Amino acid sequence: xxxxxxxxxxxxxxxxxxxxxxxxxxxxxxxxxxxxxxxxxxxxxxxxxxxxxxxxxxxxxxxxxxxxxxxxxxxxxxxxxxxxxxxxxxxxxxxxxxxxxxxxxxxxxxxxxxxxxxxxxxxxxxxxx
Numbered sequence: 001x002x003x004x005x006x007x008x009x010x011x012x013x014x015x016x017x018x019x020x021x022x023x024x025x026x027x028x029x030x031x032x033x034x035x036x037x038x039x040x041x042x043x044x045x046x047x048x049x050x051x052x053x054x055x056x057x058x059x060x061x062x063x064x065x066x067x068x069x070x071x072x073x074x075x076x077x078x079x080x081x082x083x084x085x086x087x088x089x090x091x092x093x094x095x096x097x098x099x100x101x102x103x104x105x106x107x108x109x110x111x112x113x114x115x116x117x118x119x120x121x122x123x124x125x126x127x128x129x
Contacts, residue, residue, distance in 0.1 A: 005063070077124075083117050083121070
């Protein structure tokens with residue numbers, strides 16, 4: 001039996017959707033989801049929906065890139081997503097709800113984030129030397 005990329009992607013996503021929906025059958029999870037939904041603002045709900053849609057598109061593109069290209073290069077480039085997440089968060093933090101952006105900035109955290117970005121960047125350049 002032979003399968004292709006599209007079949008594998010489709011059935012893996014169907015499996016994930018069915019698993020997520022099966023969590024609603026557990027009363028404790030259903031109650032928590034229902035309670036959180038009532039307390040969530042429309043803007044926050046829209047942001048969650050938008051990020052889920054973008055994450056789905058990103059997962060598809062990552063799997064398609066792995067199908068078409070070199071797996072090590074694709075995975076190395078996938079590590080750069082943390083750099084982009086950090087930059088996008090800094091740029092768009094003014095548009096996010098206050099509950100997301102309200103936190104104390106500690107020098108140790110900033111140093112750690114800069115160190116992580118530096119390590120990812122060095123690893124990226126080592127891969128392509």
